[in-house]
Amino acid sequence: MSLAIPRRQLLRATGAGLVALPFLRPFKHTAHAQAATPKRLIVFWHANGAVQSDFWPTGAGSDFTLNRIMQPLSAHQKDLTILRGIVFSGTGDHKTGKPYSVTGFPNEDSTALTGSGPSIDQEVGAAFGSPPIVVCGEAKDNVRGYISYDMNKNVVVPQKSPVRAYESVFGAISPMPPGGTPAAPGGRDAELDNLILDTALADVAALRTRLPASEQVKMDDQARALAQLKQNLMMGGPGTGSMPQIACSSDNSAAFATEPSDYEARVKLHADLIATAFACDVRRSASLMLSPVGHDNMGGLGKYVANVGGDIHNNIAHPDPGGVRMSDIGVFEAKLLNYLIERLKSIPEGNGTVFDNTVILWTTECTHGNHGHTEIPVVLVGSGGGALRTGQYLQFAQNPGYGNVLLSVMHALGHKIASFGDNGKGPLTELMA
């Protein structure tokens, strides 16, 4: 079953065919988000590294031939930046590589569930004033296997259900006709909606004063979440002023009404959600994890890859890290990435597509399924509005510093911080256009 959203149903460019009750929601502008065209980040993450002999291309520079695992991405070869020679700090196993792949620090307190820094999706989300979409294809929970760390370095548990994730991102948004008066969804009254949440918030404040400090955090949680909900409800409401660059129609919600029945459909619907949220400019950062580190059976991957089933990490990745089954899994994962790229490329924006203003960081935690921390498979997809030089296969003789790679991505997106991770000091000239 195809869960792709028909393009014409998904959105229409501003001014073109904006007729019937589109959902409009201007992005919450911040200092970093003033650019005319929004830039976005997606962390696309898979576990267990890659079969080295099938992953790296042949050739060099802009003249290279994709290998087996990246064949599904051949239509997008000019958009790829393939980075060979990256070394991860840490002991070269899953547990240090996981935080390193996104925070640039190899440490995670697996008891307190904290890393040593925020992950790049959260860092970018915070810079752009909106939390990232954090989703995972594997439905089973595994809190020690996740890759998003919030600004307080706490592990963020991803949403596994695209239906629930859609509700979180879009559920509370009020429709506003262009230039018109806002109305709450379903003909609801915005003033009444506001007072409903204010009444609950008043209860939160009253109860908080009666609690010891150790329990006040629970009320702080709820207050923050209610305030965020209120903000979502009121975005596009009175006083927000500016018109969004992009309109997106409300009728894509039908695609998110039903929980996907299998793994592949779930990952694809997550990709649809990210594409839709970017197109509507309600979010500018996301991490899409195919499976957590550890018991990554990927919801019955055996359906898609021959002779694969059960616990991939223990049954296949470790005993047979260079085998054809791991290679087949890699091909399958590249196909899922291809789907995400295609989705972004299908959505017009300005003179191009949403993809043109996006960077995808495709990364993992180990060299291959039986550990290792050199030659980590890292690929960037997209130029972030022309800021990155794409279509290259770069082979570094010396470790370029993964922190520098992450910084390059952030600089390309306009978030020009000075350092990131344990060795990020500045963008790599090889990467920047």
Place this chain on the structure above:
Amino acid sequence: MGYSRHVGFFRLGLSVFCCLASAGCSAEPGGAGASGSPTVDPSATPTTPPTNLPGSGGTSGIPTDPPAIDGNKPLTCDPAQTSLGPQRIWRLTREQMDLTLSGLLGTSTHLATDRLPKEFSTNGFLNNSAALRVREPEVTQQNAIAKELAADTVSARLATLFPCPESQLADATCQQDFVKSFGEKAFRRPLQPEELTRYQALFALGLAKKDAKLGITAVVEAMLQSPYFWFRTEIGVANGAKARLDNFELASALSYALTNTAPDAELQSAARAGELTTDANVVVQVRRLLGSALARPALGGFLRQLFSYPFLEDANKNPQLFPNFATLKPLMQSEADQFFPYVLFDDGGKLETLLTANYTFANSELAQLYGVSAPGSAFTKVMLPANQRAGALGLSGVMSTLAVDNRTSPVARGMFIRERLLCATIPDPPAGVDLTIPELPPGLTARQQLEARTTAPACSACHSLMNPLGFGLEKLDSIGRFRDTENSLPIDDSGEFKDTADLNGTFQGAVDLAQKLSTSDQVRQCLTLDTFRYALGRAESLGDACALTKQKAAFAAANYDIKELWVATLSSEPFLYRAVGQ
């Protein structure tokens, strides 16, 4: 290898990289930890509950709640050490939310279970007060649930909400009575004057915008999103440094503990009359509620969680090896729904029965797994073949959960026994060791493989405390079927207790294991701790030791009837009182 075993689960909460970061203790053959909800490490040092930024996009920073008492040591009471838990608020679980919404709105709903995020497992239980939070995902979903249920109730069952006939919707007195009466039901206590004012103002806005129905809708939506609906307060009435839960708090505390929902009319009127100020009246209500139909699934639910049933949902098996597991899984859940309440309420409720019952509940399909027959699709009590298995540790659902997708997991089973039934810990091995996996010839039994992989001293330090317990269950396969051989080799199901208070020594097979556990004082003490952790939604502290000693004595005096352990726990000082202002 070995990563997932600790990243996962079977530590039904423990330090994760323990044996695994250690040398050649290559996890388990065939991998581990496939199933399970997230778990939180009870052996960890306490951490300050983290704060997170607005809308971080998920659930972050799950607090841990490490137990203080080592099951290998007998409980000792030092009155000078006694302390009470702090004043707190305790969020309803999804199950409690659904039952509460159903009772409040005159319908039967599963919206909370379907839409709210799953609870995290802390010390094996899903109801830990520190872990139950209301954050962005919960708030977003509850907002949608509140809208849906309010609209449905106002349109279909207005009489559930409005105290006067519908013809009097415009009557101002009726409108005020609605806020008052619905508020008391939703918050499980009378509203304070300022709350009445607040909610009446909300009603008035709905009325002004459209009509009384919109006012009612708005009030219902707001109350369902209020912290007074989400949480129960345990703030109490201060008397010096000590505060006894007030009558309404206590009514809710008892009701949620024993029935998973809001107080019934009798309990609420006892609270209104101030009757719960005496311990004797508390015990009267506890005994009354224990006799109610709702107590069966509620206390059965405690044992379900204790025996890992929440993790069964996520257990998957290799379809080539276990083609009918997907069909069996819901039957295994039904089996637990029947077995645990039956043991508790129909067969004397003894701990010994729980661990050694020679029966289970099955329909014809599930009965085949046990090698017996049962008529039709309805569940009936069936007697089990002798000398194969006994009690809860022999249930197919427990054995399926404590296993991996293609084989048994003696480590998971041993760890479960050690942590959940003995309340003992497993020490962490030294870190930073070689992860090389020994190559083994094919065709060995699970036991032979595991023994070969965990002989290194760095491994056996941990594994000798777990593996030999799990080996006793090796004749029950990955979905709980009895077998004598594996890979055509005879199965050795001899086992050994090591480093325990009163069980040290060898045993032979599942039945012997269960019988030894069923009369162990360490197991009795551990169930006392488990009951405390579940009934109070927190791990015990050393300050609870005197109360726990009393609870254990009451348990013993009742010949280890688990219901009497509950009576003692729910009438204990730690349950009834809080320390003021900590």
